[in-house]
Amino acid sequence: MAAERDLRTPRHLPNLRPGRQPPHPSWLPRQRVGTTPQMIGRYPDYDVLASADTWDPATREVVTERLREHGPLRFFTTEEEPTLRAFCDVATAQDSDPRIPVAEMVDDKLAAGRLDGYRYAGMPRDPDAWRLVLRGLDETARARYGRAGFAACDPQAREAIIGALAEGLLSGGAWDELDVSRAFSVCMRAILEAFYSHPWAWNEIGYGGPAYPLGYMRLGPLAVREPRERRGASAEDPVRAVEELQP
Amino acid sequence: MTGRLRGLLKGAIGPHANDSRYLLDVHRRDLPGQDTMARYEESEEVDLCIVGAGAGGSVLAQRLARRGWRVVIIEAGPFWHPDEDWVSDEAGSHELYWTQERVIGGEDPIELGKNNSGRGVGGSMVHYAGYCPRFHPSDFETETRDGVGADWPISYRDLKAHYEEVERELPVAGQDWPWGDPHRYPFSPHPIGGAAAVLWQGAIKQGIEMRVGPVGIVNGTFGNRPHCIYRGFCLQGCKVNAKASPYVTHLPDALAHGVEIRADSMAVRVEINDANGQATGVTYVRDGERTERQQRARMVAIAGYSIETPRLLLHSTSTRFPNGLGNNEDQVGRYVMVQGATQAAGRFPDELRMYKGPPPEVSSEQFYETDESRGFARGFSIQTVSPQPIGWAEHVLADGHWGGALREYMRDYNHWSTIGVLNELLPDPENRVTLAQDSDPYGMPVARFDYSRSENDKANMAYSKEILNGILHAAGAQDILTIQRYAHLVGGARMGRTPEDSVVNSDHRIWGVPNVFVADGSVCPTQGSANPALTIMALASRLAERLASRNTG
Numbered sequence: 001m002a003a004e005r006d007l008r009t010p011r012h013l014p015n016l017r018p019g020r021q022p023p024h025p026s027w028l029p030r031q032r033v034g035t036t037p038q039m040i041g042r043y044p045d046y047d048v049l050a051s052a053d054t055w056d057p058a059t060r061e062v063v064t065e066r067l068r069e070h071g072p073l074r075f076f077t078t079e080e081e082p083t084l085r086a087f088c089d090v091a092t093a094q095d096s097d098p099r100i101p102v103a104e105m106v107d108d109k110l111a112a113g114r115l116d117g118y119r120y121a122g123m124p125r126d127p128d129a130w131r132l133v134l135r136g137l138d139e140t141a142r143a144r145y146g147r148a149g150f151a152a153c154d155p156q157a158r159e160a161i162i163g164a165l166a167e168g169l170l171s172g173g174a175w176d177e178l179d180v181s182r183a184f185s186v187c188m189r190a191i192l193e194a195f196y197s198h199p200w201a202w203n204e205i206g207y208g209g210p211a212y213p214l215g216y217m218r219l220g221p222l223a224v225r226e227p228r229e230r231r232g233a234s235a236e237d238p239v240r241a242v243e244e245l246q247p
Numbered sequence: 248m249t250g251r252l253r254g255l256l257k258g259a260i261g262p263h264a265n266d267s268r269y270l271l272d273v274h275r276r277d278l279p280g281q282d283t284m285a286r287y288e289e290s291e292e293v294d295l296c297i298v299g300a301g302a303g304g305s306v307l308a309q310r311l312a313r314r315g316w317r318v319v320i321i322e323a324g325p326f327w328h329p330d331e332d333w334v335s336d337e338a339g340s341h342e343l344y345w346t347q348e349r350v351i352g353g354e355d356p357i358e359l360g361k362n363n364s365g366r367g368v369g370g371s372m373v374h375y376a377g378y379c380p381r382f383h384p385s386d387f388e389t390e391t392r393d394g395v396g397a398d399w400p401i402s403y404r405d406l407k408a409h410y411e412e413v414e415r416e417l418p419v420a421g422q423d424w425p426w427g428d429p430h431r432y433p434f435s436p437h438p439i440g441g442a443a444a445v446l447w448q449g450a451i452k453q454g455i456e457m458r459v460g461p462v463g464i465v466n467g468t469f470g471n472r473p474h475c476i477y478r479g480f481c482l483q484g485c486k487v488n489a490k491a492s493p494y495v496t497h498l499p500d501a502l503a504h505g506v507e508i509r510a511d512s513m514a515v516r517v518e519i520n521d522a523n524g525q526a527t528g529v530t531y532v533r534d535g536e537r538t539e540r541q542q543r544a545r546m547v548a549i550a551g552y553s554i555e556t557p558r559l560l561l562h563s564t565s566t567r568f569p570n571g572l573g574n575n576e577d578q579v580g581r582y583v584m585v586q587g588a589t590q591a592a593g594r595f596p597d598e599l600r601m602y603k604g605p606p607p608e609v610s611s612e613q614f615y616e617t618d619e620s621r622g623f624a625r626g627f628s629i630q631t632v633s634p635q636p637i638g639w640a641e642h643v644l645a646d647g648h649w650g651g652a653l654r655e656y657m658r659d660y661n662h663w664s665t666i667g668v669l670n671e672l673l674p675d676p677e678n679r680v681t682l683a684q685d686s687d688p689y690g691m692p693v694a695r696f697d698y699s700r701s702e703n704d705k706a707n708m709a710y711s712k713e714i715l716n717g718i719l720h721a722a723g724a725q726d727i728l729t730i731q732r733y734a735h736l737v738g739g740a741r742m743g744r745t746p747e748d749s750v751v752n753s754d755h756r757i758w759g760v761p762n763v764f765v766a767d768g769s770v771c772p773t774q775g776s777a778n779p780a781l782t783i784m785a786l787a788s789r790l791a792e793r794l795a796s797r798n799t800g
């Protein structure tokens with residue numbers, strides 16, 4: 001009961017908090033079934049993969065393929081790899097295992113030459129934009145923080161650099177060959193598509209997932225959960241949890 | 248027919264001359280008739296060669312095949328086998344979209360790809376949402392009424408019977424429609440989900456009328472097409488066959504009447520005989536081949552969507568048309584329009600799970616017409632939508648969140664509900680498709696699309712965003728996230744009264760060419776704030792009637 005009541009309030013939402021910052025995810029319990037990225041348990045008893053046997057074969061193949069072990073990167077070089085991984089981690093706030101293999105999934109997309117169907121005039125092709133962004137991140141890490149590269153920066157510095165990238169505030173070197181905020185959106189498009197196509201992310205957000213041939217019956221407003229779906233939970237008040245975290 | 252009788256007959260009156268719904272297989276999703284499809288020799292002069300098996304091209308083919316015309320459709324994308332090719336998954340649906348390179352520019356570049364156009368037999372409607380409103384009578388004369396946009400050379404009356412017939416063919420389900428030319432729908436409205444119900448309550452509090460539908464989704468029995476199972480993947484292609492697209496509504500009947508669809512074939516030029524100015528056929532390249540092929544035809548119709556249609560015309564140069572077919576007056580590719588499609592999401596205390604049910608549920612056209620007190624011309628419509636997780640992530644990102652903040656909003660997905668607008672943005676000659684420097688693997692220059700909004704457009708979008716916020720606040724939203732976006736391209740080869748300011752005449756015929764027609768949304772001179780697919784189909788239906796009766800100007 002307490003858990004349900006917590007989630008009725010919006011106190012955990014960044015827009016309603018100082019500096020638009022989210023609470024640390026430790027206000028949520030640990031995942032109890034299946035896997036979520038970093039085992040964050042907003043829906044601690046829900047595993048979308050438990051209903052994989054009800055999905056049509058074509059869908060099951062496409063989705064479970066995302067769970068396979070990935071080989072070495074094919075598009076990005078070994079020099080680019082640490083920067084790519086650090087960038088993907090910061091962009092999706094993945095600071096520990098289990099991680100959704102965002103870097104591998106982005107690499108897969110670029111290696112396969114899958115395009116999104118548009119390119120901003122004045123911007124290089126997406127694969128070239130990616131390489132320039134990684135180079136730019138390293139250049140900024142060196143110039144602003146005196147580090148060997150982006151991956152060598154501490155978490156605060158990394159976040160500050162990505163924040164500046166998101167705002168389009170970086171310049172010099174590789175950044176001058178790009179429209180910086182557009183470049184951020186090109187990268188984020190691929191990163192978010194990778195992350196939120198992964199069934200572990202669906203567990204985290206409580207999403208019902210593929211639904212053919214089963215379909216959905218409980219559309220609301222009275223009943224909103226199918227037998228295979230689970231309610232959200234939180235054991236703690238996010239406000240208190242965060243106050244305790246602050247020194 | 249009296250209103251009462253019509254009410255009783257809901258779902259019982261089928262279309263008159265289209266058996267697609269019976270030709271489909273209840274248990275398999277393949278397009279029936281692919282194996283036994285007619286085949287024409289390339290050297291044989293068929294009656295009509297159509298470029299593009301989408302909304303416009305498919306309806307035109309079906310209609311004329313029924314009248315005995317020998318028709319070949321050249322389609323760039325694949326012949327779908329939905330049981331194997333389509334998935335109940337967002338990222339896995341990448342292949343449905345036109346993802347070949349295109350360049351976007353201008354002050355307000357329009358993101359294309361999954362947001363805008365499809366590629367393959369059935370065209371963009373394979374992954375459209377399913378809203379099927381008609382244009383209003385005013386849309387055909389905005390210049391006369393409101394001093395903006397353009398007057399069409401045809402009126403709503405010319406399309407009305409075709410709207411009614413296409414609504415029976417899709418079939419369209421919805422409440423009786425009070426706006427524009429008030430009308431009823433052949434099928435009853437679908438039940439709606441809790442996420443849409445919350446928004447509707449907000450609208451009622453704000454004094455805004457909404458109605459359920461209109462959607463091209465089967466509600467009840469319709470031949471061999473099943474009822475919707477409310478799985479919410481309309482934008483990823485309906486694996487159920489409940490949602491209308493030409494793949495299920497017109498192409499089965501077309502194949503049964505001798506149409507050949509040549510898939511995986513990219514049209515690169517319309518050939519013109521310089522001696523008499525007539526088109527002789529279409530040149531195309533098949534995937535995996537290097538040499539060009541040519542299909543001879545008595546008439547040619549282009550229906551490749553508002554980007555590819557102008558691109559193909561611009562690339563079809565000849566002595567008579569050195570700057571592209573129909574482009575001697577520099578009109579091809581101009582006046583391409585998009586609708587503003589801002590979406591706002593509200594956060595609610597209870598779980599809503601907006602991913603259930605078709606994204607299109609409830610809509611309003613209360614703000615469709617000009618109201619001078621608002622300070623801009625023309626208006627907008629309001630529609631509920633419901634992004635799946637990747638779409639929701641893009642929405643959250645657009646509000647400025649990434650990293651931990653984005654993850655937090657994403658975890659909250661089940662508590663959100665989303666409503667959007669479609670603004671009628673005005674046609675502008677500088678909003679234009681041209682050929683870029685780069686070429687595609689067929690050796691054809693890729694399209695470049697430049698787009699910028701006018702002051703009227705910006706005022707319309709700003710006003711409508713406040714209306715959305717008002718609805719969400721009234722509904723009790725605890726937080727709001729907004730994304731500004733665009734949808735639905737039309738125009739680029741518009742119809743008009745003179746060659747100086749248009750590309751085709753009222754019969755879709757390219758000025759100065761006796762036998763080439765444009766049969767897709769490119770011909771629209773204005774766009775209203777209604778989603779365009781139904782109108783594109785109705786226009787193609789009318790064009791077929793004109794061609795068949797040889798009444799064409």
Ligand SMILES: Cc1cc2nc3c(=O)[nH]c(=O)nc-3n(C[C@H](O)[C@H](O)[C@H](O)COP(=O)(O)OP(=O)(O)OC[C@H]3O[C@@H](n4cnc5c(N)ncnc54)[C@H](O)[C@@H]3O)c2cc1C
Binds near residue numbers: 372379513735778
């Ligand atoms: C995500 C999304 C949601 C939408 N939602 C709605 C909605 O709810 N309601 C609505 O009314 N509309 C909606 N639309 C828009 C609607 O789908 C389109 O307006 C409509 O399908 C356009 O019809 P068309 O005939 O112009 O082109 P299309 O249906 O796109 O058909 C064009 C076809 O031509 C082919 N082609 C192009 N060039 C060539 C060439 N050179 N050679 C061979 N083939 C070629 C393409 O592969 C394609 O199959 C939506 C679109 C999208 C993408």
Ligand code: SF4
Binds near residue numbers: 476480486
């Ligand atoms: S919600 Fe209905 S119409 Fe949409 S994809 Fe699912 S079954 Fe098809």
